[in-house]
Amino acid sequence: MAADEPNPVLATSGLQFPPSTSSVLKVMEPKDGRLPGLTQKLSTEEIPNRGFKPVRDTREKQIQLWKDLIIDYCKTQKIFVIGLEEEFPLFSNPVIERSLSHEAREAFLSALVSEGRAEWMDKGHKKCLILWHRIQDWADIIVQFAKDNGLEDGVVTLEEIRSGTESQGTELQGIDRIILNRALKLLEQKGKLAIFKGTSTDDEVYRAFGKIWMGFGARFPCSSSLALSYFGFGFVIFPFFFFTACSIYLREGASNSASNKNSDMDWKPKLGMEFDSLEKAWTFWNDYGGKMGFGVRKAYTNKSKKDGSVTSVRFLCSKEGLRRVDKRDHLTKNPRQETRTDCKVRMGLTNENGIFRVSDLIEDHNHVLQTPKTAYMLPSQRNISEVQAHEIELAEDSGLQQRASYELFSRHVGGRDHLGFTRLDQKNYLRTRxxxxxxxxxxxxxxxxxxxxxxxxxxxxxxxxxxxxxxxxxxxxxxxxxxxxxxx
DNA sequence: TGCTTTTCGACTCCGATAGG
DNA sequence: CCTATCGGAGTCGAAAAGCA
Incomplete structure (x- = not known):
């Protein structure tokens, strides 16, 4: 904003910008030890090196005016973050070549923080998040936005909330992503929506911000039977997509649910941990690998000679051990990349009267782990379900190109990481078929x-x-x- | 455990095809 | 006609299963 343009905030505040001699905006850097526009010198004992008026009530009025000014200005200009070390129009006046001191800026913002109308984004107080609406208020605005636009029981991306056609002209237009995320998480904790953490389609929107599912008024269906009931309600065009979206929610919900306060620990293996069945133990290890970012495989399964039941089993990190020496001739045309790092991570289970107990556990990897955004590509994390296989076949038989159909599948579930299989998996599946x-x-x-x-x-x-x-x-x-x- | 066999997943090559 | 892209197929290595 140019300095000579009328400032809409100041117009509503009854103030002028650039500041007149009588305006509170004259509280600029004190060159002579006094704040401009104020008559008395500062008391260093009262507020040392702050550049404030020593008279308490006057100073409090000043702070109050500044707080209102900052909030109004940010709200009008849609500014969500103020960097104390960056140029900020409200704090500097190029016409008179004056700017508010760093200490004064910090003090005004700290006053806002103490009221819950702002938050420091770092320990060094260099950046401040301005909350002209509190997070709860933002959450209410989002709920109203969804109701107004018929988004209940629908899916919408975060970017659509920020810059979609529905949000144009509303307060949500251009909302800061941090604030939006926190408001959505608040709603998620209340069970009003589910966040799908999509990360990677060719669409930048999905890659960066994922998708959220809005189910205001009622929780998203939490059982596969309920999800399947969608088939009976006319979603026959894309039953597979709805089914997949639901299962994703269930996965996310299981780990993110507010009611599950111990969720942070539940997915980590511990010595003595018990499992009802081998399948549950394997699923647990695979999920743990997915969350941590490593691939999994089995080392061995020992079976009883008497009844054939599994007596012990060991699960590994896929990078465990080293590749064996190839005993075949050395005329290989396409030698493969080394995938082993001799990682020691493993979980051993023993069968104790039908219960599988963790008897051996090593958790320290000797290699870099995958990030949550790429972990979905690990072979152990991928699988083509029967319904997905049917959709792939349908697309193939309809003459759709593999690339196009894959892109369609991934877009419908909010990103490739929600799909559960890669394009190569699709290719290999069709080939096997x-x-x-x-x-x-x-x-x-x-x-x-x-x-x-x-x-x-x-x-x-x-x-x-x-x-x-x-x-x-x-x-x-x-x-x-x-x-x-x-x-x- | 260790070995063998089978299956699966992924890399590569090359011909077909779409698009400029 | 040329070039980029796609998809089918050959191939190799990992993983799983079975057995000793």
Missing amino acids: RQKSLKYGEAGCLLRYFQEQTLIDPSFYRAFQMDNEEQITNIFWADARMRLDYGI
């Missing part, structure tokens, strides 16, 4: 050929050897010429 159908096709073609030959040549002979699952393992055939040649 093709190969399976090819196998069936080969056998089918051969049988058809034999049928045709039998009709043409009555001496044509064929025989099949089946395995115990009634699958063809060997085929023998001989036509008239072969029988003649070999005397069969």
Whole structure:
């Protein structure tokens, strides 16, 4: 804002900018030991080196005026953060070449902080977050915004709240991300919405800010059966997407729920920890790896010779140990990158009367862990569900390009990290499917050929050897010429 | 544990195709 | 016609399962 433009805040405050001789804005850097516009020298005992008026009531009035001024100015100009060491129009007046001292700025902002209308963003008090609405008020504004725009039970990105068409002209337009995030978290704690931490699609919006799901009035469905009920309500176009979004919420909800105060510790393994089943223990270890940012695998599973039950098992970090020496010839065309670092991280469990107890635990990795934003790419964290597989096949059969269909899937769930599989997984899945159908096709073609030959040549002979699952393992055939040649 | 076999996941090459 | 991109297939190594 240029210094000679009328300041809308000051107009409402009855003040002028640049400050007139009588204005409170004259409280600029005291060059002679006094604050400009004030008549008395400062008492260093009262407020040392602050540049304040010593008379208490006058000083308090001054602070009050400044507080109101800062709040009004920031609100009008949509300024959420004030950097004390940066140029700030309200604190400096280029016309008279004066600016408020650092101490005075800090004191005014500290006064706002003590009232809960601002917060220091760092210990050094260099940046201050201005809350002209308290976080609770911002949360109420968001709720009203959702109601006004029919976003209840819908999904909206944080960026859509900040700069979407619905938010234009509202207070939410251009809201600071820190404030928005805190207001949303407050609402999440109250069970009014769920935050989907999306991180990576080609869409910058999703990559940076993720998605939130708004379910005002009622909590998001917390059971798969309820999620599935969506199928019955006309969401048949994208059932898979809704299902995936729901399961994501359940995962996030489990770790973020305010009611689960021990959630920070529950997902970390401890010696003596017990699991009902091997599957639960493996899921726990896999989830722990996902949260920490390392891949997991199994070292071994020992089974009882008596009844075949698992007696002990050891789970590892995927970087455990070192790659073995390749005993094959060294004509490899595409040698692979080294993936092992001899990491010692492991969790050993022993079966004690049907309960699996953690008996061995090492948690120190010797390598860099993945960040939460990239952990979803770990092989152990990925999986194509049956419903997703169906969608992939549907897209393939409809002639959609793999890249395009993958992008569509990921956008519908708010980012690739919510999808649970990569584009390469999709490619490999389609390839396996093709190969399976090819196998069936080969056998089918051969049988058809034999049928045709039998009709043409009555001496044509064929025989099949089946395995115990009634699958063809060997085929023998001989036509008239072969029988003649070999005397069969 | 250690070895072998099977399956899965990922890297690479190369031909097909879309787009300029 | 040229170039970039995509997708299919060959290949290799890791992981899992089975067995000793």
